[in-house]
Amino acid sequence: MSTQSEFSLIDSYFTGTTSERDDVILGIGDDCALLQCPADHVVAVSIDTLVSGVHFFADVDAETLGHKSLAVGLSDLAAMGAKPAWFTLAITLPDSNEAWLQGFSQGLSKLANRHNIQLVGGDTTKGPLTISIQVHGFVKAEQALCRNQAQAGDLIYVSGSLGDAGAALQLKLDQWHDEQLTEQDLQYLIQRLEKPTPRNGLGIKLRDYATSAIDISDGLSSDLGHILNKSGFGATINLAELPLSAALKKIPHETAAQFALNSGDDYELCFTIPAARQQEFESQFANECSLIGTIEAKHGLRIIQLDGQQQIMTGAGGYDHFSA
Ligand SMILES: [Mg+2]
Structure with missing residues (x-):
């Protein structure tokens, strides 16, 4: 896809669909987003890729897939004790199917808005259906729930x-x-x-x-x-x-x-x-x-x-x- 169609896909279906946060200095539409992390916090980051036929059934409903693609990232933030803030989205699509994009965007944004997490950037390319979402959340470093701190007797x-x-x-x-x-x-x-x-x-x-x-x-x-x-x-x-x-x-x-x-x-x-x-x-x-x-x-x-x-x-x- 050309740069123009990439831009317009993200622009048409995803811009403004998620809540606008004060800590997003610059969101979708430039080379990078500019984001402000609160003082005394660190950014917890996680990425998940879902591939059609591997992580989901190829015939799954687009809205359902939009929900699940973000839910798995939110779940990683939950497991760190981090508060959701921002996410980026990369979609690889076999063709630019408008109804599909509409449904996917709806499932995604409904869940995003429930958690006050804002989409701050994205990329679309042509190929076998694949969704990658990177989530970002805030936590104080000493409060993060790590896997290595369980103690005998817990x-x-x-x-x-x-x-x-x-x-x-x-x-x-x-x-x-x-x-x-x-x-x-x-x-x-x-x-x-x-x-x-x-x-x-x-x-x-x-x-x-x-x-x-x-x-x-x-x-x-x-x-x-x-x-x-x-x-x-x-x-x-x-x-x-x-x-x-x-x-x-x-x-x-x-x-x-x-x-x-x-x-x-x-x-x-x-x-x-x-x-x-x-x-x-x-x-x-x-x-x-x-x-x-x-x-x-x-x-x-x-x-x-x-x-x-x-x-x-x-x-x-x-x-x-x-x-x-
Ligand atoms: Mg996990």
């Missing part, structure tokens, strides 16, 4: 419910179904996969409590594994305590628990809290967060199964079975 919590998106993906791939699920349950699960809710409000409140945090994009077992590796500790989690939605409570517990433990795309938060603050934390957050385990000095991830037996997770989706 309690492990997750927000919301787990496994919904993973169940939805298996449904969409026709690899799994359960007779107990109603049409409403199916719609709920698909919504969780396609339109995840990033936990930014919670992420900011967790600055006052959490020693470490991560968002669950790849699956609890592997994302918690990142906290354990970076912090240099191990953990035991209890499969029976993994929070399940009303829909997943209808299916066999063993199946639901495996979705909750291993499947990704939920975009909930997993974080650690010093045990001494359990009561104080739960008095405020018991409704939206669940205690699932404990950080331990002994390395490795130990899972207490539904039958009470303990298994050691070795990573790469495999277990080492042993009787405790």
Whole structure:
């Protein structure tokens, strides 16, 4: 595409669609945006690329894709305890389909405006459908929720419910179904996969409590594994305590628990809290967060199964079975 068509695509469909922030000195339309970071804060930055046929179904609705493309970045900001501020967008499109761009822009801007995050730059090119979004947020350096600060004895919590998106993906791939699920349950699960809710409000409140945090994009077992590796500790989690939605409570517990433990795309938060603050934390957050385990000095991830037996997770989706 020529420079002119690049400019007009961004100009027509994206300029002015997101809230105008005071800290944007110069937004879309020049070679660079000029942005003002508040004193005493640092900028948290993260980029995600979504590729058609790899990260989303090629026939997904444009508005839904607009939502999800930004939601995954917002979720990373939530996991750092950073307040969303700005984002940039690069779209590669097979052709300049106006209806598609309109829908995509709507999904994107609706979510952006809910979080007061402003689009400050973009680029469009021609090619297989690919979306890259880089998000920027503010946090005080000493308050950022890093993966490497969990301590032995800390309690492990997750927000919301787990496994919904993973169940939805298996449904969409026709690899799994359960007779107990109603049409409403199916719609709920698909919504969780396609339109995840990033936990930014919670992420900011967790600055006052959490020693470490991560968002669950790849699956609890592997994302918690990142906290354990970076912090240099191990953990035991209890499969029976993994929070399940009303829909997943209808299916066999063993199946639901495996979705909750291993499947990704939920975009909930997993974080650690010093045990001494359990009561104080739960008095405020018991409704939206669940205690699932404990950080331990002994390395490795130990899972207490539904039958009470303990298994050691070795990573790469495999277990080492042993009787405790
Ligand atoms: Mg992440």
